[in-house]
Amino acid sequence: MPFNPHTDEDVREMLAVIGVDEIEQLFDEIPQSLRIDGLQSVPPMATEMEITRVMQERARQDGSKLSFIGAGAYEHHIPAAIWQITTRGEFYSAYTPYQAEASQGTLQLIYEYQTMMCELTAMDVSNASMYDGASAVAEAALMAVRANRKSKSRRLLVAGTLNPRYREVIANITKGQGLALEQLPCCMEAGNTIPESLQRYAGEDFAALIIPQPNFFGVLEDVDALTDWAHANNALTIAVVNPVALAVLEAPGNWGEKGADIVCGEGQPLGVPLSSGGPYFGFLASRQVFVRQMPGRIAGRTVDLDGKPGFTLTLQAREQHIRRSRATSNICTNQGLLVTAATIYMSMLGAEGLKRVALTSVARTAQLVEALTAVDGIETVFSGPHFHEAVLRLDRPVQQVLDELAHRGIFGGYDLHRYYPELGHALLVCATETKTESDIKTCADTFRAIMADARVA
Amino acid sequence: MxxxxxxxxxxxxxxxxxxxxxxxxxxxxxxxxxxxxxxxxxxxxxxxxxxxxxxxxQLNYSIDTHFYPLGSCTMKYNPRACNSLAMLPEFLARHPLAPEEDGQGFLQCLYELQEMLKSITGLHEISLAPMAGAQGEFAGVAMIRAYHDARGDQQRDEILVPDAAHGTNPATATMCGCRAVEIPTLANGDVDFDALERALGPKTAGIMLTNPSTLGVFERRILEISKKVHQAGGLLYYDGANLNAILGKARPGDMGFDCIHLNLHKTFSTPHGGGGPGSGAVGVNERLSPYIPTPLVTRGDQGLRWVTQGDRPQSIGRLSAFMGNAGVLLRAYVYARMLGREGMPRVADFATLNANYLAKRLADAGFTLAFPERRASHEFIVTLKKETRQTGVTAMDFAKALLDHGFHAPTTYFPLLVPECLLIEPTETESKETLDAFVEAMVKIRETALQDADKVKAAPVTTPVRRLDDVRAAKQLDICWRPGTN
Known part of the structure; x- marks a missing residue:
């Protein structure tokens, strides 16, 4: 038994204290008919050395290729210190900080995180995290329905340019509570939402309008006009943003006349590895007036018996362990460890470092687009201003080109066919600060060779 | 400090x-x-x-630094190899939308984990997608609703929940648009069977049960309960918070449960991380299989691949943008392999041995067990009602005083129905010496309480801060720092 301290003598002594002869007797309240005799289909015990070999082989098998995929998860450089500190046992193996006096490290870190997120988003309050970006938007939608006193509606308007997987998750999570999503059209020239297209909904009752910035295509939305439209029509504005982009782009709190009401998104770009999709973390911030409708944990600063400053979880009356069926959400465990990494990442980079990451990524993507559109059979699709992703159109089905690229060591991007067939042979590409000019050249050369090849064939 | x-x-x-x-x-x-x-x-x-x-x-208590007997949380040792192997560079670098062919090693781990969890739970199919226990619960109740809806049984919107249940159970019912109906518990810790029978009816969607329950005892009439609920047209949901107690000993599928969630961050020792990430894999029997959340991993002609909504049109769908807490699943996989078929039942053995030993030692020292006539499962409840009456020192005071003795406090005031309670879960990775030292600390705190109650009420005094003003925290809300505010 790999992790148990009990010696045979310990076991004998412990059984004697309990007053039974063998451990087996301790299970005598389980009906005999329910007892099983072992787990034969589970593999036998592996030593650390054996499982290390297995995992190393599998990791090697997966390898890693030069990747230009974004679509909701982004490859950024993660300074070495981030995860060395994050995986310190005192952070890694601590529980939720319910016993505040024994959890000041985690609590202060959450307070610092909340402050940083409020700064990035220009919101008043932030919670301590949600599961991921998609589920954070779903919770934001539910929160908006509760919080919007001017609306009785359970309908929400959603930009058609929001990550389609997010739209699926919002629908799947809010369905039970009867929320309905109305999808806005996307301008096929610019690649974003045309504020005028909202006019057909004027006078209708919606709880909120969900706006991504940048949107799924990497295109910037006219967030000022969209926010003002929402407010003029008694809807709240939910901003879905990339936190790295916020180093450069206007903070949602300053969108339009009054600013967005709820801000959420995927925290992964802040020092969290891609890791096949998780664990990441969702962030959720809002204006002060909505704080009591917020789901999830919140850390607050207070004083102890001696008047010394300290931290504790607060406003817990919103949460499931107090309010049970009337809680703002069922969320309990969140993504604390990833918040730890993100807080250290934001501290390490600061506003200037984060801005450089953002701007370098924008520049690299622009270079990538330039290099790829110089290849015969590749053109840009949208005219709107871009952040660090762009949509390209090929003269043939995207998947076969991606397959061929992968054979040659490159992940060329994300095929948009499944979610946006109306865009034709469309490919979403991304280059962050991790890509060099030579990477971009390699990518373009490989595209060129494949496109030329296939044409010959 | x-x-x-x-x-x-x-x-x-x-x-x-x-x-x-x-x-x-x-x-x-x-x-x-x-x-x-x-x-x-x-x-x-x-x-x-x-x-x-x-x-x-360094201001935190953690498993790596302190005994952490937090009931219902299974704070066992998180083996370091699980972390380092999940963080191999290729695993970390893999983009979630990279081709399946370039992730066969990763997918193989997930596939094998699904298979292992199937045999552990006795269920037909596993989805590793849910990101925490509460999301696993959500998936479970959403599947139950989808099942009734598909049969034209839309009026079934009541979820029965024992009054001892974790708060996420009733909160989940609400998230899914259902109504939570509370079922009382008997003095012996079992669910009140008669009350349960009365609550069942044409509106019953299902029941959510934890077994062993949050009271630290096995629900002995589980087979009768599952029969009754099924007869009434409802389904059974198993909250896997306490699976550590029966790992390799008994299986929820055999008890009649239609779906379950497992907390991989409890039973399978992935880190709690100061609040997360968790991982709430769900299991289903054949009846609920069509509704299981995506993605899951299956073996196809070209190797392992994702099962998506396209393959399962009736699925309740995806609950995250990609694949749940993928890296947590790798950690759970490594842990499961290191336990193996021999180690898993030993987890339940030693977790149960430790709980029963600690319970007996505390009882012998004069503390009152909430269910003295019952076997403890992997956790048990001490009620300090007597001590509170004698000295005014409460369960919370004991909890705070334990911090000064170098122990994290047990869970306090949960379940809500036992007055002045401590829910204590030692886990299988703690030694007899540690448990003995814990008993000594409890005895010492009681002695101090009898002599000088105020001294206990003033605890903790060795932590970075003393007791915090929670009322002030909520009233003078300070949750975001502004320059010039200290």
Whole structure:
């Protein structure tokens, strides 16, 4: 038994204290008919050395290729210190900080995180995290329905340019509570939402309008006009943003006349590895007036018996362990460890470092687009201003080109066919600060060779 | 023993990381989209960051530093190999949308984990997608609803929940648009069977049960309960919070449960991380298989591949943008392999041995067990009602005093129906010496309470801060730092 301290003598002594002869007797309240005799289909015990070999082989098998995929998860450089500190046992193996006096490290870190997120988003309050970006938007939608006193509606308007997987998750999570999503059209020239297209909904009752910035295509939305439209029509504005982009782009709190009401998104770009999709973390911030409708944990600063400053979880009356069926959400465990990494990442980079990451990524993507559109059979699709992703159109089905690229060591991007067939042979590409000019050249050369090849064939 | 905020180390112009410099003018972002005011993030050096967060970590109690007998949380040792192997560079670098062919090693781990969890739970199919226990619960109740809906049984919107249940159970019922109906518990810790029977009816969607329950005892009439619920047309949901107690000994599928969630961050020892990430894999029997959340991993002609909504049109769908907490699943996989078929039942053996030993030692020392005539499962409840009456010292005071003895406190005031309770779960990775020292600390605290109650009420005194003013925290809300506020 790999992790148990009990010696045979310990076991004998412990059984004697309990007053039974063998451990087996301790299970005598389980009906005999329910007892099983072992787990034969589970593999036998592996030593650390054996499982290390297995995992190393599998990791090697997966390898890693030069990747230009974004679509909701982004490859950024993660300074070495981030995860060395994050995986310190005192952070890694601590529980939720319910016993505040024994959890000041985690609590202060959450307070610092909340402050940083409020700064990035220009919101008043932030919670301590949600599961991921998609589920954070779903919770934001539910929160908006509760919080919007001017609306009785359970309908929400959603930009058609929001990550389609997010739209699926919002629908799947809010369905039970009867929320309905109305999808806005996307301008096929610019690649974003045309504020005028909202006019057909004027006078209708919606709880909120969900706006991504940048949107799924990497295109910037006219967030000022969209926010003002929402407010003029008694809807709240939910901003879905990339936190790295916020180093450069206007903070949602300053969108339009009054600013967005709820801000959420995927925290992964802040020092969290891609890791096949998780664990990441969702962030959720809002204006002060909505704080009591917020789901999830919140850390607050207070004083102890001696008047010394300290931290504790607060406003817990919103949460499931107090309010049970009337809680703002069922969320309990969140993504604390990833918040730890993100807080250290934001501290390490600061506003200037984060801005450089953002701007370098924008520049690299622009270079990538330039290099790829110089290849015969590749053109840009949208005219709107871009952040660090762009949509390209090929003269043939995207998947076969991606397959061929992968054979040659490159992940060329994300095929948009499944979610946006109306865009034709469309490919979403991304280059962050991790890509060099030579990477971009390699990518373009490989595209060129494949496109030329296939044409010959 | 306090540490300033990271913002207080900040000095204008100080930097930690040299990123490739790039002039703004080279980048084509129109001015109207640009940020008007830079965010106030810290301006500090790398050393300052490392020192600050290392110091913060040292203010925490954790499994790696302290005995952490937090009931219902299974704070067992998190083996280091699980972390380092999940963090191999290729695993970390893999993009979630990278082709399946380039992730066969990763998918193989997930596939095998699904298979192992099937045999552990006795269920037909596993989805590793849910990101925490509460999301697993959500998936379970959403599947139950989808099942009734598909049969035209839409009026079934009541979810029965024992009054001892974790708060996420009733909260989940609400999230799914159902109504939670509470079922009382008998004095012996079993669910009140008669009350349950009365609550069943044409509106019953299902029941959510934890077994062993949050009271630390096995629900002995589980087979009768599942029969009754099924007869009434409802389904049974198993909350896997306490699976550690029966790992390799009994299976929820055999008890008649239609779906379950497992907390991989409890039973399979993935880290709690100061609040998360968790991982709430769900299991279903054949009846609920069509509704299982996606993605899951299956073996196809070309190797392993994702099962998506296209393959399962009736699925309740995806609950995250990608694949749940993938890296947590790798950690759970490594742990499961290191236990193996021999180790898993031993987890239940030693977790149960430790709980029963500690319960008996505390009872022998004069403490009152909430269910003295019952076997403890992997956890048990001490009620300090007597001590509170005698001395005025409450369960919370005991909890705080334990911190001064170098122990994290047990779960306090949960379940809500036992007065002045401590829910104690030692887990299988603690030694007899540690358990003995815990008993000694409890005895000492009681002695102090009898002599000088105020002294216990003043605890803790050795922690970085003393008891915090929670009322002030909520009334004078300070949840975001602004310059000039300290």
């Amino acid at each position: 306090t540490e300033p905020l990271i913002f207080e180390y900040s000095r204008s112009g100080r930097r930690a990381v040299a990123q490739a410099p790039l002039a703004d003018s080279e980048v084509a972002i129109p001015g109207r989209f640009r940020r008007s005011k830079a965010p106030m993030l810290p301006q500090v050096t790398e050393l300052q960051v490392v020192r600050h967060y290392t110091r913060l970590s």
